[in-house]
Amino acid sequence: MVYIVLQRAAREVLARTFGDEGTELGPAETVADLAAYVARRETERPRWVWDYTRRWYPSLLAGGVRVERCVDLRLSHAIMRNSTLTAGSALATSPRSAWDYSLVVDEPRVRDEALFDFDEADPIGEPDAAAEFLLQREAIAASADPGRIGLLLAAESAGALIACEMKSAGLPVDADTHDRLLTDLLGPRPRYGERPAKLEALLDVMRGILDSNDVNPDSPAELLKALGRAGIMATSTRSWELKEIKHPVIAPLLEYKKLSRLMTANGWSWLDTWVADGRFRPEYVPGGVVTGRWAASGGGALQLPKQIRGAVIADPGWKFVVADASQLEPRILSALSADRRMAEAGRGDLYEGIVASGAVKTRAQAKIAMLGAMYGATSGESGRLMPALTRAFPQAIALVEAAARAGENGEIVTTRLGRSSPLPGSEWQAAQGDAYGEAATPQTAARARGAARSWGRFTRNFIVQGTAAEWALCWMAGLRGRLWSLAEDQALDRPHLVFFLHDEVIVHTPARLAEQVVLEVRAAAVDAGRLIFGAMPVDFPVTAVTVDNYAQAK
DNA sequence: TACCCCAGCGCG
DNA sequence: AAAGCGCGCTGGGGTA
Numbered sequence: 001m002v003y004i005v006l007q008r009a010a011r012e013v014l015a016r017t018f019g020d021e022g023t024e025l026g027p028a029e030t031v032a033d034l035a036a037y038v039a040r041r042e043t044e045r046p047r048w049v050w051d052y053t054r055r056w057y058p059s060l061l062a063g064g065v066r067v068e069r070c071v072d073l074r075l076s077h078a079i080m081r082n083s084t085l086t087a088g089s090a091l092a093t094s095p096r097s098a099w100d101y102s103l104v105v106d107e108p109r110v111r112d113e114a115l116f117d118f119d120e121a122d123p124i125g126e127p128d129a130a131a132e133f134l135l136q137r138e139a140i141a142a143s144a145d146p147g148r149i150g151l152l153l154a155a156e157s158a159g160a161l162i163a164c165e166m167k168s169a170g171l172p173v174d175a176d177t178h179d180r181l182l183t184d185l186l187g188p189r190p191r192y193g194e195r196p197a198k199l200e201a202l203l204d205v206m207r208g209i210l211d212s213n214d215v216n217p218d219s220p221a222e223l224l225k226a227l228g229r230a231g232i233m234a235t236s237t238r239s240w241e242l243k244e245i246k247h248p249v250i251a252p253l254l255e256y257k258k259l260s261r262l263m264t265a266n267g268w269s270w271l272d273t274w275v276a277d278g279r280f281r282p283e284y285v286p287g288g289v290v291t292g293r294w295a296a297s298g299g300g301a302l303q304l305p306k307q308i309r310g311a312v313i314a315d316p317g318w319k320f321v322v323a324d325a326s327q328l329e330p331r332i333l334s335a336l337s338a339d340r341r342m343a344e345a346g347r348g349d350l351y352e353g354i355v356a357s358g359a360v361k362t363r364a365q366a367k368i369a370m371l372g373a374m375y376g377a378t379s380g381e382s383g384r385l386m387p388a389l390t391r392a393f394p395q396a397i398a399l400v401e402a403a404a405r406a407g408e409n410g411e412i413v414t415t416r417l418g419r420s421s422p423l424p425g426s427e428w429q430a431a432q433g434d435a436y437g438e439a440a441t442p443q444t445a446a447r448a449r450g451a452a453r454s455w456g457r458f459t460r461n462f463i464v465q466g467t468a469a470e471w472a473l474c475w476m477a478g479l480r481g482r483l484w485s486l487a488e489d490q491a492l493d494r495p496h497l498v499f500f501l502h503d504e505v506i507v508h509t510p511a512r513l514a515e516q517v518v519l520e521v522r523a524a525a526v527d528a529g530r531l532i533f534g535a536m537p538v539d540f541p542v543t544a545v546t547v548d549n550y551a552q553a554k
Numbered sequence: 555t556a557c558c559c560c561a562g563c564g565c566g
Numbered sequence: 567a568a569a570g571c572g573c574g575c576t577g578g579g580g581t582a
Contacts, residue, residue, distance in 0.1 A: 219578055220561055238562065240568050261563060264576055289572060293566085300575055303564040329566090329571095368567075375570035382569065461571040465566095502566045502572090 035063035053160035089139035152417035158477035163284035170279025178311035274299030310551035322553035323544035324504035335538040339396035359392030376457035407459025415466035474528035
């Protein structure tokens with residue numbers, strides 16, 4: 001494997017080539033035309049090593065240059081700084097440096113988005129990418145499990161490439177259809193600052209029932225008061241609480257809230273702001289969530305409501321292949337814990353399998369029980385089902401229980417591939433101290449216990465959600481390679497990823513290749529399971545459908 | 555005016 | 567069903 005480390009200098013880019021052993025191959029090169037250089041050396045199939053993919057790759061993509069693989073030094077650094085698999089390495093024990101700052105929200109240098117669009121060196125000074133690269137290679141080599149951490153870093157870096165490519169391609173959104181969907185539900189687009197007809201009509205109905213002409217349903221505090229005056233003693237205006245109340249105003253109010261939400265979050269102004277040239281281009285943020293899931297910013301990409309998915313329409317002659325990993329997190333749990341009985345139950349529909357095992361009576365119960373096991377439910381139906389689930393699958397439940405105990409004790413937990421949880425913050429530590437200190441009271445003890453359990457629920461879920469995120473990254477990285485091989489056209493004329501949502505992807509593909517894409521999506525899922533869990537016989541079935549618009553996928 | 559926090563709800 | 571995990575966005579309402 002050849003690694004080419006790119007480094008911004010004052011006016012140009014410096015490229016240094018390294019071999020597997022960390023030995024430098026040949027002299028450093030000064031690069032004037034980066035896109036041309038990368039395109040030329042990409043034929044060697046190197047790993048491009050750079051500080052931050054989002055800083056380098058968009059301009060390459062804009063120049064028509066796609067790369068197969070990279071090392072994102074900042075994302076890799078963030079993982080190895082915390083991972084129990086690299087604890088004790090020079091990287092993990094060194095003081096915080098520039099390599100630690102990019103993912104810290106409060107860090108002033110990243111507040112300025114322009115920094116990343118800027119094709120020049122950071123005026124504050126460029127950290128030495130080659131030195132960091134060698135430090136990382138050393139940490140991987142000395143790791144307790146180089147294979148796992150290496151796979152995680154490769155998958156994370158592939159994710160960084162995919163995030164840029166998806167933004168570059170964009171998700172196709174049809175403005176006219178979006179407008180029609182809104183008009184059907186809300187009435188025609190109102191003038192700025194006005195409510196659409198449907199909301200206005202519902203408001204009239206509510207005001208009539210409440211006998212109040214100035215109630216503002218958009219203000220929870222005001223609404224609560226108005227409900228109180230009408231004799232409705234709710235403690236909040238949350239929909240699920242209102243649903244339990246029998247009163248004529250509830251039905252129009254719930255409908256108002258639903259439609260109002262659509263209007264504000266994904267209405268006309270959403271389209272104006274976030275969709276341009278028929279494409280929705282959110283900023284995906286790999287590693288943006290503490291568990292390793294992606295975050296996104298700009299238009300709420302990961303919350304695209306079902307109501308408007310019909311406006312996500314494939315180009316003429318193209319299709320969407322919408323694929324999601326069925327029941328991913330419980331399957332991850334059975335693989336992580338090597339619980340063969342749960343793996344057996346997951347041969348087909350996992351929840352039906354749990355019913356067949358005799359643990360619970362209905363599919364709905366199986367689902368609630370599994371969610372409770374992974375989230376740490378203690379009460380309600382979910383809590384009541386736990387003992388039966390534990391009897392049926394002791395090995396799987398023991399794994400999440402151990403993770404919960406670790407968190408309650410303030411310890412770290414680690415995913416399958418090596419992403420470790422953060423330590424609880426100083427407030428948490430202080431609360432634990434208060435429970436035993438001289439000033440301890442029943443109140444401080446209860447607060448400490450509550451905080452401990454809460455952190456335990458976090459670590460319990462961390463290993464499952466985090467390992468599921470690793471699976472999804474491996475799935476998507478493998479799929480990206482497979483899609484690329486399906487055609488010989490220009491990048492955007494080949495099948496390509498346009499959307500990712502934790503356990504679901506959308507591929508935009510020429511219609512003639514859709515059937516093949518479905519096969520690749522499934523094959524990539526099989527690969528991902530093998531890569532991460534080896535011979536452990538856990539199935540990761542994928543539901544994949546070929547559609548013209550996103551709403552047609554269930 | 556510019557921020558910050560909260561309540562509420564969308565997604566997995 | 568409304569207890570338990572992780573997010574981002576909006577409008578309201580407060581403070582500086």
